[in-house]
Amino acid sequence: MKLEKIVIVIFIIGLIGCSKKNHEIIITGKTIGNIPDKIEYTVPINGTWFYGAKKSVVPDSLGDFTISLKSDSASFVTLFVPKQTATVLLVEPDKKYEIDFHLNSKENKIKGESNEAQTLYKSFAFPDFHVLSSSNELLKDSVFTTISSKINTLKEKEIFQFREQLEKKSITKAFYDLAELDRKHYYAALETSISKVKYNGNFDSSETQNAQIIKLWKKTFHQTPPTESFDIRSPWSFVLINNYIEVNQFNFGTLDLEGMKKIFKQRQNHSFNVKEAKKYLKGQVLEFYLANYILSNSFRNKENSKELIDLYDEFKIEYPNSNYSEYLTSFIKPIIDFHKKIEKSMTNEKIKFIENYKNIDTFDELTKNLKGKKVFIDIWGTWCAPCKEEFQHKDKLNKLLKSKNIEVLYICEGKNSKEKVWKEMIKFYNLEGSHIRANNKLLTDIIKKLERVGSFYYPYYILIDENGEIVKNPAKKPSQLSELEKEISENYVW
Numbered sequence: 001m002k003l004e005k006i007v008i009v010i011f012i013i014g015l016i017g018c019s020k021k022n023h024e025i026i027i028t029g030k031t032i033g034n035i036p037d038k039i040e041y042t043v044p045i046n047g048t049w050f051y052g053a054k055k056s057v058v059p060d061s062l063g064d065f066t067i068s069l070k071s072d073s074a075s076f077v078t079l080f081v082p083k084q085t086a087t088v089l090l091v092e093p094d095k096k097y098e099i100d101f102h103l104n105s106k107e108n109k110i111k112g113e114s115n116e117a118q119t120l121y122k123s124f125a126f127p128d129f130h131v132l133s134s135s136n137e138l139l140k141d142s143v144f145t146t147i148s149s150k151i152n153t154l155k156e157k158e159i160f161q162f163r164e165q166l167e168k169k170s171i172t173k174a175f176y177d178l179a180e181l182d183r184k185h186y187y188a189a190l191e192t193s194i195s196k197v198k199y200n201g202n203f204d205s206s207e208t209q210n211a212q213i214i215k216l217w218k219k220t221f222h223q224t225p226p227t228e229s230f231d232i233r234s235p236w237s238f239v240l241i242n243n244y245i246e247v248n249q250f251n252f253g254t255l256d257l258e259g260m261k262k263i264f265k266q267r268q269n270h271s272f273n274v275k276e277a278k279k280y281l282k283g284q285v286l287e288f289y290l291a292n293y294i295l296s297n298s299f300r301n302k303e304n305s306k307e308l309i310d311l312y313d314e315f316k317i318e319y320p321n322s323n324y325s326e327y328l329t330s331f332i333k334p335i336i337d338f339h340k341k342i343e344k345s346m347t348n349e350k351i352k353f354i355e356n357y358k359n360i361d362t363f364d365e366l367t368k369n370l371k372g373k374k375v376f377i378d379i380w381g382t383w384c385a386p387c388k389e390e391f392q393h394k395d396k397l398n399k400l401l402k403s404k405n406i407e408v409l410y411i412c413e414g415k416n417s418k419e420k421v422w423k424e425m426i427k428f429y430n431l432e433g434s435h436i437r438a439n440n441k442l443l444t445d446i447i448k449k450l451e452r453v454g455s456f457y458y459p460y461y462i463l464i465d466e467n468g469e470i471v472k473n474p475a476k477k478p479s480q481l482s483e484l485e486k487e488i489s490e491n492y493v494w
Contacts, residue, residue, distance in 0.1 A: 027066070120162070155184065226240070
């Protein structure tokens with residue numbers, strides 16, 4: 001009998017031990033409003049936040065859902081209701097969380113343990129691959145030391161709010177430590193991003209400011225150098241590490257302007273950037289950086305660069321057991337498919353490039369070539385995901401336009417859209433019609449003509465008549481075909 005009790009006690013201790021090692025995190029939630037097809041969420045990889053590590057769960061008929069994931073440490077998780085809303089949670093092992101998505105009002109209510117601190121965090125800038133979108137107001141100040149002081153005040157204020165939560169015992173020490181780390185990483189990333197914009201090493205007039213910026217760089221990366229033991233759990237870690245690499249390039253003079261132009265012209269910029277990263281990073285920090293670099297540059301097929309395929313293959317060889325690889329595959333595959341399709345594509349005579357397009361500087365010059373024709377104009381960029389989504393509707397669009405004897409002109413902005421990438425995408429999407437890659441003068445004149453200065457967006461559509469006059473600005477999208485057909489009927493003289 002005594003032996004049986006000992007066995008039972010050992011068994012119970014074993015169960016407790018197993019449960020402690022499980023580190024399961026449970027997130028339950030409810031969608032209030034139209035029930036979405038799925039809820040997406042990021043999965044912590046070794047405790048890190050990685051945008052590409054997404055999984056999904058299907059809500060039931062009442063809109064309820066449950067997410068189960070694991071992490072050995074406090075981590076960040078982002079939940080997405082696709083194309084509607086998103087929120088960020090700071091989660092800890094062996095804990096449960098609850099959230100309501102009010103889809104009609106776009107409000108997300110976090111309930112239960114640490115809800116006040118969770119709500120505080122989700123009010124901050126949303127994690128992304130960059131931070132400058134958060135700095136418009138700060139950039140207005142011309143004195144960098146003033147900007148730096150404002151940033152430090154903002155950082156201390158936010159950290160203090162979490163410290164208050166810790167003192168009230170509303171959050172654990174692990175929660176506080178990660179929140180504090182995240183705020184430090186975010187503001188260090190923000191400050192160094194702004195400093196790169198303000199840095200002008202070639203101008204004597206800004207010599208004092210440059211010296212101040214260099215002093216800041218040394219201080220920032222002395223306090224938080226991304227060594228092998230660098231804590232990379234913050235969603236802002238990648239931006240901060242990327243800034244660290246660029247700052248080292250500034251300091252040690254490895255950025256040669258003419259050399260960089262040659263690298264970009266040969267489309268070897270990604271290989272160069274990875275080579276530079278390997279000079280300054282090691283271990284898990286380098287693995288984390290490379291995974292995020294490949295992800296951020298392949299995300300939404302920005303350029304469909306073949307270089308990224310090679311870098312992905314190298315990454316798998318260098319890190320054969322990396323947990324990032326399985327998620328990167330889904331981002332690289334479309335790029336592989338893109339190039340396979342281009343290689344097999346035949347020349348389409350219905351795809352035409354406007355002659356001497358590089359020398360056309362005004363909208364009137366452009367439309368002079370189109371006189372006597374009704375034209376549907378699509379203004380896009382190779383980097384623009386919504387633009388490419390609209391191309392999926394081109395067959396139905398072409399059928400409509402052909403029935404109305406309307407031609408189509410695709411205007412690609414040329415500042416951020418490289419010529420080779422532009423032509424590859426035209427071929428890939430088989431965009432029948434006339435094409436021009438607008439230089440800066442032409443694009444500026446078009447935006448002015450459309451009266452959209454300061455509020456222009458991509459994609460953008462207009463209708464012009466036989467005299468080159470704009471009759472509908474903006475016009476409906478190809479995905480809004482019935483509305484577009486109505487606009488065509490109402491705005492042209494038939």
